Amino acid sequence: MTAAACARFLSETHRVTLVESDAIGTIGVGEATIPQIALFNQALGIDEAAFLAATGGTYKLGIAFDGWGAPGERYIHAFGTIGRDAGLIAFHHYWLRGRALGLADDLWSYALNARAAYGGRMRPGVNPAQGNGPALPRAYHFDAGRYAAFLRSYAEARGVTRTEGRIEHVERDGATGDIAALRLEGDRSLTGSLFIDCSGLRGLLIGEAMGSGYHDWSRWLPCNRALAVPCENAGPPIPYTRAIARAAGWQWRIPLQHRIGNGIVYCDAHLADERAADILLAHLDGEAQADPRPIRFTTGRRERFWVGNCVAIGLSGGFLEPLESTSIHLIQSGISRLLKLLPGTGSHPALAAEFDRQTIYEYEAILDFLILHYHANRRPEPFWQEVATMAIPDKLAARVALFRARGEIVREHDELFTEPGWLQLMIGQGIMPEAWHPLADAITPGDLKDFMASLAGIVARDVAAMPAHADLLARLPKAA
Numbered sequence: 409m410t411a412a413a414c415a416r417f418l419s420e421t422h423r424v425t426l427v428e429s430d431a432i433g434t435i436g437v438g439e440a441t442i443p444q445i446a447l448f449n450q451a452l453g454i455d456e457a458a459f460l461a462a463t464g465g466t467y468k469l470g471i472a473f474d475g476w477g478a479p480g481e482r483y484i485h486a487f488g489t490i491g492r493d494a495g496l497i498a499f500h501h502y503w504l505r506g507r508a509l510g511l512a513d514d515l516w517s518y519a520l521n522a523r524a525a526y527g528g529r530m531r532p533g534v535n536p537a538q539g540n541g542p543a544l545p546r547a548y549h550f551d552a553g554r555y556a557a558f559l560r561s562y563a564e565a566r567g568v569t570r571t572e573g574r575i576e577h578v579e580r581d582g583a584t585g586d587i588a589a590l591r592l593e594g595d596r597s598l599t600g601s602l603f604i605d606c607s608g609l610r611g612l613l614i615g616e617a618m619g620s621g622y623h624d625w626s627r628w629l630p631c632n633r634a635l636a637v638p639c640e641n642a643g644p645p646i647p648y649t650r651a652i653a654r655a656a657g658w659q660w661r662i663p664l665q666h667r668i669g670n671g672i673v674y675c676d677a678h679l680a681d682e683r684a685a686d687i688l689l690a691h692l693d694g695e696a697q698a699d700p701r702p703i704r705f706t707t708g709r710r711e712r713f714w715v716g717n718c719v720a721i722g723l724s725g726g727f728l729e730p731l732e733s734t735s736i737h738l739i740q741s742g743i744s745r746l747l748k749l750l751p752g753t754g755s756h757p758a759l760a761a762e763f764d765r766q767t768i769y770e771y772e773a774i775l776d777f778l779i780l781h782y783h784a785n786r787r788p789e790p791f792w793q794e795v796a797t798m799a800i801p802d803k804l805a806a807r808v809a810l811f812r813a814r815g816e817i818v819r820e821h822d823e824l825f826t827e828p829g830w831l832q833l834m835i836g837q838g839i840m841p842e843a844w845h846p847l848a849d850a851i852t853p854g855d856l857k858d859f860m861a862s863l864a865g866i867v868a869r870d871v872a873a874m875p876a877h878a879d880l881l882a883r884l885p886k887a888a
C-alpha cells in the first residue's frame with residue numbers, strides 16, 4: 409500500500425525502492441476493512457469491480473457481534489446512519505422514548521446497512537431507472553495476498569523498484585543518528601533519504617535500529633495470540649464480517665468469493681493453544697483448507713512513529729486487534745499523513761512531532777472503542793469477568809457515563825468512529841441510557857409511533873428492492 413501510494417503521488421519527485429523478503433513473507437491476515445479503504449483505492453485510481461475481481465473480494469456492510477454483551481445476544485455495527493435525526497436532536501433520542509412507550513422496534517430496524525446485511529442484499533450505486541436510493545456505505549473483504557500482488561504490480565508499473573532479499577543490518581549515520589543504509593543479504597547495500605518501516609510486528613527499523621519503545625496496552629486488551637485458517641465456502645458469501653465471542657477471546661469469519669477467512673484471537677493466560685485450535689476448527693462453516701497458523705502479538709503502539717529519517721507504517725508502528733478491522737485503515741491514514749507532512753532534505757523534528765501527535769490520537773481513539781467491546785459484557789467466564797471489572801481509561805469512562813445518563817454521544821474532532829458507531833456498540837452491549845433528550849417529548853405518542861413506523865417501512869422496502877449480494881458478485885468481471 410505504501411509503495412503503491414508513493415508511486416501514485418511521488419513519481420515526479422522521488423525514486424522509490426520496496427524491499428521485501430519472500431523467505432520472511434507477510435503476516436498473511438488482514439482481510440476485513442472499513443469504508444475508508446474505498447477512498448484509498450479511489451485516490452490510486454483503482455476501479456471497484458476490478459479490485460473485487462482481482463482480490464476475490466466481497467462487499468462488507470458492517471460487523472456482526474455474537475455473544476459479546478452476553479451469550480445468545482447479537483448486534484451489528486453497521487456502517488452508515490440509523491433512522492433520521494429530527495429537529496435539533498439525534499434519532500436515537502426519539503427511539504429511546506419510543507422504546508420506553510412500546511412504540512419502537514429494535515434499533516437496527518431503522519438501519520439500512522444492518523437490514524441489507526442480514527438480508528444478503530447490497531446496492532453499490534444509484535440506478536436512476538429503478539428510482540433507488542444512494543449507494544450503501546460499504547467496505548470490503550478481500551484476499552490479503554491477492555491485494556498485495558495487485559498493488560505490487562500497480563507500484564512496479566509506476567516506477568517502483570522492488571528488491572527481493574532479507575535486510576541483515578541497518579547502518580546509522582554516526583553524526584545525525586539517521587539511517588544511512590540498509591545492508592541486505594548477499595552483500596548488497598541500499599542508501600536513501602527517507603526510510604519507511606513496513607517490516608511488520610518486529611519493527612526492524614523504527615524499533616530495533618532507531619530505538620523507539622513500545623507502549624504495552626495489554627492491561628486493557630489482554631488477547632495476545634491468534635490462529636488463522638481458511639475454509640471452504642458453504643453457500644453464498646454474506647456481506648458482513650462476523651466476530652463471535654468465545655470463552656477467552658473471539659473468532660472471526662471473513663467471507664470471500666472463493667473461501668472464508670477464519671481465526672481465533674485469545675489470551676494465553678486463559679486458553680491453551682491446543683484448546684484454541686480445537687474451538688476454531690469445531691466452528692468452521694466449511695472444510696478447513698490448511699492447518700491453523702499461529703500469530704503472537706502484544707497490543708500497543710510505538711512511543712514515536714517518526715524518528716530521524718524513519719517513519720513507521722503498519723504493524724511496525726503498533727498493533728490493535730482486528731475486532732473493528734482498523735489496521736489497514738491505520739496504514740492508509742498513516743500514508744496520507746506522511747504524504748501531507750512529507751519532508752524535504754534535512755532534519756524535520758516539527759514534522760515528525762506532528763506526525764506522532766496525530767497518529768497517537770488516532771490510535772488512542774480506536775483503543776477506547778475496542779476496550780468497550782470487552783469491558784461492557786455480562787458473560788460468565790473468568791476471562792470476561794476480568795475485563796468487565798478492569799479499570800478503563802478516564803476518557804472512555806466519561807463517555808460511557810454521559811451516554812448512560814442521557815444518551816449523549818460526543819465525537820471529538822476527526823475521531824474515526826462516528827456517533828452511530830458508538831451508539832450501536834453501547835446499545836448492542838447492553839448500556840442503556842436512563843433518559844433521553846427532553847426535546848424528544850415534543851411530539852405526541854401518536855406522531856412518534858407514525859415516525860418510527862414510517863422509517864422502519866422505508867428501510868424494509870428499500871432493502872427488499874436491492875439486488876442480492878451474491879448476484880452482484882456473480883456479475884463481476886473475471887480476474888485475469
Ligand SMILES: Cc1cc2nc3c(=O)[nH]c(=O)nc-3n(C[C@H](O)[C@H](O)[C@H](O)COP(=O)(O)OP(=O)(O)OC[C@H]3O[C@@H](n4cnc5c(N)ncnc54)[C@H](O)[C@@H]3O)c2cc1C
Nearest residue numbers: 429434435437438440574575607608634722723730735736
Ligand atoms: C490475527 C490478525 C488479524 C488481522 N485482521 C485484520 C483485519 O481483519 N483487518 C485489518 O485491517 N487488519 C487486520 N490485521 C492487521 C493486518 O494484518 C496488517 O495491518 C497488514 O497485514 C499489514 O501488515 P504489515 O505490512 O505491517 O506487516 P507484514 O504483513 O508482516 O509485512 C512485513 C513485510 O516486511 C518484510 N520484511 C520483514 N522483515 C524483513 C527483513 N528483515 N528483510 C526484508 N524484508 C522484511 C516482509 O517480507 C513483509 O513483506 C490483522 C492482524 C492480525 C495479527
